[in-house]
Amino acid sequence: MSEQLTLFSHRSNSLPVEEQLNLDHSDIRLYRNFFDEAASNHLLETLTQEINWRQEYIKIHGNPHPIPRLTAWHGDEGSSYSYSGIEMNPEPWTDTLRFIKQAMETVAQVKFNSVLLNFYRDGNDSVGWHSDNELELGNYPVIGSLSLGGTRKFSFKPKQKARSFDKHDVDLSNGDVLLMQGETQQYWYHQIPKTKKSVAPRINLTFRVIYI
Numbered sequence: 734m735s736e737q738l739t740l741f742s743h744r745s746n747s748l749p750v751e752e753q754l755n756l757d758h759s760d761i762r763l764y765r766n767f768f769d770e771a772a773s774n775h776l777l778e779t780l781t782q783e784i785n786w787r788q789e790y791i792k793i794h795g796n797p798h799p800i801p802r803l804t805a806w807h808g809d810e811g812s813s814y815s816y817s818g819i820e821m822n823p824e825p826w827t828d829t830l831r832f833i834k835q836a837m838e839t840v841a842q843v844k845f846n847s848v849l850l851n852f853y854r855d856g857n858d859s860v861g862w863h864s865d866n867e868l869e870l871g872n873y874p875v876i877g878s879l880s881l882g883g884t885r886k887f888s889f890k891p892k893q894k895a896r897s898f899d900k901h902d903v904d905l906s907n908g909d910v911l912l913m914q915g916e917t918q919q920y921w922y923h924q925i926p927k928t929k930k931s932v933a934p935r936i937n938l939t940f941r942v943i944y945i
């Protein structure tokens with residue numbers, strides 16, 4: 734563990750302030766500024782440099798299409814995972830990732846064994862509607878998400894069409910933690926839409942428990 738990292742305070746050292754999103758059949762909690770600005774900026778810079786960011790492709794009608802963001806996958810050995818048809822084998826934990834993981838575990842109250850990282854270079858980068866409901870994540874996935882860098886809109890919409898009026902948006906900013914658990918992935922889709930606004934680069938880390 735680098736000396737600099739251990740100096741950073743995060744809100745789990747005190748009692749983090751929790752906002753609960755009030756959506757049916759969900760358990761979604763927000764911890765604003767979980768990491769303070771200095772820590773968040775440092776983590777953003779370090780991860781930008783040290784992560785081996787990859788451009789992945791998905792096949793549509795047999796043709797490869799670049800996904801609109803860069804990604805990386807780190808975790809315990811054996812926690813391999815398929816995502817949008819991409820089979821991902823984890824890279825090992827770095828000191829930075831281990832430090833963040835330990836902090837996230839204090840609010841999530843679970844031990845994570847993997848993390849998917851997304852790098853959104855600008856407003857053209859995005860992730861489309863999906864839920865994190867892959868079989869490897871079990872029936873009630875606990876997803877701990879940390880956002881670093883530019884603020885982006887994160888949207889929820891219900892899986893049942895009749896409830897589509899229930900769409901809900903939340904802005905995720907530098908240092909914010911979003912925890913999704915319980916039935917959330919069974920009942921709700923989420924996305925990061927593209928935006929025409931000028932936005933700073935953003936890194937999002939979603940910590941997960943993969944049942945091997």
Ligand SMILES: O=C(O)CCC(=O)C(=O)O
Nearest residue numbers: 849851860865925937939
């Ligand atoms: O960037 C985000 O906030 C969300 C990323 C996400 O939903 C995912 O990687 O599954």
Ligand SMILES: [Mn+2]
Nearest residue numbers: 863864865923
């Ligand atoms: Mn997701």
